[in-house]
Each structure stands twice: as C-alpha cells, then as structure tokens.
Amino acid sequence: MPQRIWxxxxxxxxxxxxxxxxxxDGAAQSKVLALESxxxxxxxxxxxxxxDMIFDDSLLYIDEDGSLLSKSQFLARVxxxxxGVQAITTQSIGVHAYGETVVVAGTxxxxxxxxxxxxxxxxRFMDTWVLRRGTWVCVVAQSTPVxx
Amino acid sequence: MKFALYGxxxxxxxxxxxQTGALQEAQQTRILAxxxxxxQAVMQKDAKAIAPLMDDELIYIDYDGxxxxxxxxxxxxxxxxxxxxxxxxxxxxxxxxxxxxVVVGVYREQGTQHGKPYxxxxxxxxxxxNRAGSWICVASESTLITH
Numbered sequence: 040m041p042q043r044i045w046x047x048x049x050x051x052x053x054x055x056x057x058x059x060x061x062x063x064d065g066a067a068q069s070k071v072l073a074l075e076s077x078x079x080x081x082x083x084x085x086x087x088x089x090x091d092m093i094f095d096d097s098l099l100y101i102d103e104d105g106s107l108l109s110k111s112q113f114l115a116r117v118x119x120x121x122x123g124v125q126a127i128t129t130q131s132i133g134v135h136a137y138g139e140t141v142v143v144a145g146t147x148x149x150x151x152x153x154x155x156x157x158x159x160x161x162x163r164f165m166d167t168w169v170l171r172r173g174t175w176v177c178v179v180a181q182s183t184p185v186x187x
Numbered sequence: 188m189k190f191a192l193y194g195x196x197x198x199x200x201x202x203x204x205x206q207t208g209a210l211q212e213a214q215q216t217r218i219l220a221x222x223x224x225x226x227q228a229v230m231q232k233d234a235k236a237i238a239p240l241m242d243d244e245l246i247y248i249d250y251d252g253x254x255x256x257x258x259x260x261x262x263x264x265x266x267x268x269x270x271x272x273x274x275x276x277x278x279x280x281x282x283x284x285x286x287x288x289v290v291v292g293v294y295r296e297q298g299t300q301h302g303k304p305y306x307x308x309x310x311x312x313x314x315x316x317n318r319a320g321s322w323i324c325v326a327s328e329s330t331l332i333t334h
Contacts, residue, residue: 101312104333105309107310165246183251
C-alpha cells in the first residue's frame with residue numbers, strides 16, 4: 040500500500056471518536072499525540088491531503104515570525120515548499136485534556152533546505168485540538184522560536 | 188394545520204438561533220473583558236488579580252520561547268527588571284468550540300527592561316475553558332511579530 044494512502048487510513052482511525060475509549064482524558068490525549076506524529080510525517084512528505092484531514096477548516100496557524108495563516112494558506116505553503124523540509128522532530132512537554140478540547144505544548148526542531156541553503160529551526164509550539172462531529176481536528180497552531 | 192405547525196417550528200428555530208447567538212455574544216464580551224483585565228493586571232504587576240483567571244495547570248509560552256507554569260508566570264510578573272508602561276491588545280478574535288474558546292490577537296507592549304526601553308508586538312493565542320460558568324485560561328502563547 041502506498042505510504043500516503045496508509046497515512047490517510049491511520050488518520051481516519053485515529054481521528055474518529057470512539058465514545059467508549061474517549062471516556063477518559065488519557066485516550067483523547069493519546070489520539071491527539073498520534074495525530075501530532077502523523078502531522079510531522081505528512082509535512083515532511085508534503086502530503087497536503089493528510090494535513091487537510093488533520094486541520095479544521097477554521098484553522099489559524101501562527102508562524103515563528105508572527106504571521107497569521109489560514110488553513111488554505113498553510114497547505115499552499117507546504118505544497119510550494121515541496122520536499123524542502125527534511126526532518127521534523129517534536130517532543131511533548133505538556134498535554135492537557137479539557138473535555139472535548141486538548142492542548143499540546145512541546146518543542147520542535149525542523150531541518151530543511153531552502154533555495155539551496157540548509158536551515159535549522161528550533162522552538163516551542165502549542166496546538167489546540169477539538170472534537171468536532173466525532174473527529175479530533177486541530178483548530179489553532181502556534182510556533183515560537185527560542186530567543187534566549 | 189400543517190402550515191401552522193411548520194410556522195411554529197420555524198419560529199422556534201429562529202428564536203433558538205437568536206438565543207444561541209445572543210448567548211455567544213455575551214460569552215464573547217466576557218472573555219474579551221477578561222483579556223483586558225489581564226492586561227491591566229500585568230501593567231500593575233498584580234499577580235493576585237491574574238491568578239484566579241488561570242487554571243492551575245496553565246501552560247504559558249512567552250515571546251522568547253520560555254515555557255512557564257502558573258507559579259512561574261505569576262512570579263515573572265513580580266520581577267523587578269521589567270517596568271510596563273503600556274500594554275494594549277490591538278485586535279482580538281474569539282472562536283468558540285463547545286465549552287472552550289480560543290482568542291487570537293495582537294498585543295503591543297511598551298516599557299523598560301533592565302533600564303532599557305523596549306516596544307514589542309506579539310501575536311498571541313489564549314485558550315479558555317468554561318468551568319461551572321466561569322472562564323479560565325488554560326494555555327497562552329506569544330510570538331514576536333518580526334515579518
């Protein structure tokens with residue numbers, strides 16, 4: 040099975056809410072963390088279709104320079120950057136569930152190439168996920184570079 | 188008879204949606220008032236006023252990437268190195284997702300740090316949850332606007 044189809048299938052299974060499993064916050068947190076990993080893989084591969092399923096249509100994305108992007112602007116950027124992103128690694132430093140809302144905070148490290156030049160971006164991120172029509176979707180994502 | 192029934196259903200639906208809209212507007216006003224109260228309290232370095240607005244598990248990411256919990260954030264406000272002269276939210280947009288709300292906005296801060304004047308514009312995201320009728324901030328992050 041091609042990797043992209045596999046990724047979409049995994050997203051479908053993870054994003055769908057199974058009430059019996061989501062009775063505790065731990066299950067919701069695990070699902071959201073798995074979706075965070077898939078997000079990294081999808082962005083590395085430029086898999087816009089997988090990212091489209093992870094994000095709510097109302098997504099607001101705040102980039103490390105403070106610019107504000109909509110879902111379509113973010114997806115267009117991923118598409119345009121092609122395989123510029125080589126590796127994304129994230130580490131969770133806090134995951135909290137509040138009913139049908141989950142907040143994930145963590146550190147990120149992105150390695151890539153842009154216009155022939157290698158770059159490394161490091162910082163903190165915070166993503167807010169909500170359960171919409173039985174599916175976990177990301178509604179807000181923000182990145183902040185480490186300056187100190 | 189059928190016409191009257193449909194008419195009643197239509198009126199109930201309209202009234203319901205008006206009520207939902209009015210309730211949401213009221214909640215939005217409350218959250219924006221809390222955001223403004225937070226700014227005022229930061230200017231006054233009034234950690235006591237801010238503490239009840241925040242969840243004990245607050246995650247706070249400052250503009251320079253520093254990660255703080257509630258205790259660390261409140262302690263940072265009391266730090267003597269920074270003197271706030273002016274703090275203002277230039278824009279705020281509230282989105283509701285059931286019992287939670289997300290505020291995305293731009294914030295301008297002016298003051299002195301270690302005796303040196305500074306002006307910063309930051310884009311922030313605050314996540315609020317409704318607990319027994321009260322809105323509590325559970326997460327906050329700011330990013331310097333440099334573009």
